[in-house]
Amino acid sequence: MKLFRLFPGPPAKTMVIIVVLGLLNSAMSSGMLILINNRMSGKALPFPGYEWLAYILLLVGILLVGRVFHAYMIKLSQNALYTVEVSLLQKIRAALFQDFEGLGEEKVYTAISDAKMLAQTPEVILGLFNAAIMVVCGLAYMFWIKPLGGAALLVLMIFLLLLYLLRNKKIEVELNKVRDLQNQYYKYLRDLLFGFREVKMSIERNENLYHDFLQRNRDQGRELSVKTNIRYLNNELAGSLSWYLLLGLILFVFPALNHLGVAEMNTFVVVTLYMMGPVSTLITFIPFITRTKIAVERIEELEHSIRANITVKQQYNDLAEIQEFLNVRFEDVSFFYESRNGKQPFGIGPLNLELRKGEVVFITGSNGSGKSTFMNMLAGLYLPASGNIKLNGKEIGIHNYPYYSDQLSAIFTGNYLFNENYNQWDLTTSNELFMDLIALMELKDVIKLDTIYKDIGTRYSKGQQKRLAMIYALLEEKDVILLDEWAAEQDPYFRARFYKYILPLLKKRGKTVVAVTHDESYYTCADRVIHFEEGVIVKDHYLQPGIQAVHIDIK
Numbered sequence: 211m212k213l214f215r216l217f218p219g220p221p222a223k224t225m226v227i228i229v230v231l232g233l234l235n236s237a238m239s240s241g242m243l244i245l246i247n248n249r250m251s252g253k254a255l256p257f258p259g260y261e262w263l264a265y266i267l268l269l270v271g272i273l274l275v276g277r278v279f280h281a282y283m284i285k286l287s288q289n290a291l292y293t294v295e296v297s298l299l300q301k302i303r304a305a306l307f308q309d310f311e312g313l314g315e316e317k318v319y320t321a322i323s324d325a326k327m328l329a330q331t332p333e334v335i336l337g338l339f340n341a342a343i344m345v346v347c348g349l350a351y352m353f354w355i356k357p358l359g360g361a362a363l364l365v366l367m368i369f370l371l372l373l374y375l376l377r378n379k380k381i382e383v384e385l386n387k388v389r390d391l392q393n394q395y396y397k398y399l400r401d402l403l404f405g406f407r408e409v410k411m412s413i414e415r416n417e418n419l420y421h422d423f424l425q426r427n428r429d430q431g432r433e434l435s436v437k438t439n440i441r442y443l444n445n446e447l448a449g450s451l452s453w454y455l456l457l458g459l460i461l462f463v464f465p466a467l468n469h470l471g472v473a474e475m476n477t478f479v480v481v482t483l484y485m486m487g488p489v490s491t492l493i494t495f496i497p498f499i500t501r502t503k504i505a506v507e508r509i510e511e512l513e514h515s516i517r518a519n520i521t522v523k524q525q526y527n528d529l530a531e532i533q534e535f536l537n538v539r540f541e542d543v544s545f546f547y548e549s550r551n552g553k554q555p556f557g558i559g560p561l562n563l564e565l566r567k568g569e570v571v572f573i574t575g576s577n578g579s580g581k582s583t584f585m586n587m588l589a590g591l592y593l594p595a596s597g598n599i600k601l602n603g604k605e606i607g608i609h610n611y612p613y614y615s616d617q618l619s620a621i622f623t624g625n626y627l628f629n630e631n632y633n634q635w636d637l638t639t640s641n642e643l644f645m646d647l648i649a650l651m652e653l654k655d656v657i658k659l660d661t662i663y664k665d666i667g668t669r670y671s672k673g674q675q676k677r678l679a680m681i682y683a684l685l686e687e688k689d690v691i692l693l694d695e696w697a698a699e700q701d702p703y704f705r706a707r708f709y710k711y712i713l714p715l716l717k718k719r720g721k722t723v724v725a726v727t728h729d730e731s732y733y734t735c736a737d738r739v740i741h742f743e744e745g746v747i748v749k750d751h752y753l754q755p756g757i758q759a760v761h762i763d764i765k
């Protein structure tokens with residue numbers, strides 16, 4: 211069964227424990243049933259005078275086995291949740307960036323909540339097994355007492371059960387509609403919460419979002435929920451009434467047909483009441499199977515849609531040996547995004563270029579020309595569809611991409627600042643490099659050293675966050691730094707400082723800088739300008755120091 215692949219430990223061992231515990235529990239529950247029934251009907255047991263002791267022993271036994279049963283179940287469920295969650299996180303962290311990008315964060319969140327749902331599986335299977343044994347025992351007991359009565363009861367039970375399930379199936383279809391409405395509701399709610407500032411800026415947008423989407427959705431949700439829940443209630447009531455139908459059969463029909471005596475009638479009633487709980491457990495299992503199937507499929511789909519076969523940390527990788535960056539070469543490299551709606555996807559290449567140690571290279575080009583796509587390739591985040599990338603002459607294959615990326619620092623547009631110091635940098639005044647970088651980025655009066663990782667989003671402005679990102683990138687002390695429109699959020703003063711002071715300083719310190727920029731007036735600050743249009747390099751040239759603005763040929 212696919213499901214067991216997601217759980218820890220050998221399935222056989224788990225099954226044996228479930229079977230043993232289930233049998234023990236059922237044997238004792240059945241013993242209790244027989245004991246109560248015999249006491250009620252005045253039948254003698256093989257140990258006259260000690261029925262009370264048997265009763266106490268059975269009670270203690272049921273309690274103890276139940277305790278072990280449930281403790282085992284809790285452990286099994288938590289282990290299952292842990293295994294599924296950890297394996298998902300492992301796969302996600304090792305996933306190729308381009309696969310992750312295509313996935314979307316909602317799918318990850320859904321898979322994690324699916325994992326939580328799957329964690330209930332051991333509990334449900336255990337309960338189901340137990341319930342099945344109890345129902346079989348109850349029915350067998352009735353067959354043993356009166357075969358015909360038992361058979362009649364079984365047939366009626368199956369009929370009522372099928373009726374219940376049929377009605378429930380219809381309700382489930384409606385419940386799916388409620389769920390769809392709920393998903394849409396979250397989408398609109400997300401727009402309200404994340405776009406709150408924009409919502410406040412337009413009365414029309416505010417009114418329409420509320421009346422035409424949020425409120426209308428909630429109206430439909432309320433209407434459908436009331437209808438569905440009442441249907442559900444009716445079915446549940448019909449389900450409970452079914453038991454009274456069965457009891458009616460035992461209390462009135464069977465005696466009228468002279469089929470059951472009083473003692474047998476009592477036994478039938480007790481057994482029927484005893485089976486009520488286990489039968490409902492069996493019924494709830496059916497929708498659970500459907501939900502589990504969907505959850506397993508969704509998790510598997512996620513696993514298949516990400517190529518998670520790259521081991522992040524390997525025992526040995528030849529790129530890890532590289533001490534100094536010399537050059538990176540693109541040889542006939544191309545890349546294409548996935549095609550959507552049958553449209554021709556955007557692609558770049560074939561690209562042929564070499565970036566050398568100590569160069570300050572600007573990547574320029576109009577919007578959508580492929581600059582960021584190129585930067586993602588250069589960073590080792592997008593794998594080429596064809597061609598080769600070589601670092602210091604060593605070819606980068608799928609197995610050593612993480613080591614290639616690890617040689618570079620990068621600040622992307624919409625750069626993310628982490629909540630924790632995952633690199634475990636020394637962020638105290640005793641770290642000279644750190645203090646030097648704070649001064650370089652002119653953040654002395656802004657950074658509170660003890661709270662640097664707290665409230666990043668609110669404490670620092672966008673421009674300050676970029677400067678902080680630069681500090682972290684330079685703390686990595688890598689030879690190459692990639693910047694995607696880093697200066698876009700900086701004020702004119704700091705922008706000039708970046709191009710005219712910080713970049714030359716980085717070059718002096720031996721860094722190789724590749725920066726995407728639209729700041730035409732600073733193009734002269736580069737050693738080399740590479741211009742993109744429609745995914746290809748249309749101009750790649752070196753500048754002489756001190757020469758005026760670069761002339762760019764636009765196709």
Ligand SMILES: Nc1ncnc2c1ncn2[C@@H]1O[C@H](COP(=O)(O)OP(=O)(O)OP(=O)(O)O)[C@@H](O)[C@H]1O
Binds near residue numbers: 311556576577580
């Ligand atoms: N994840 C993606 N999936 C599909 N297409 C994408 C994706 N990201 C970008 N594109 C497309 O690739 C093209 C190039 O995008 P890219 O971000 O590389 O341009 P850019 O030169 O950096 O533009 P800008 O100057 O606006 O930042 C665009 O047409 C864009 O629609």
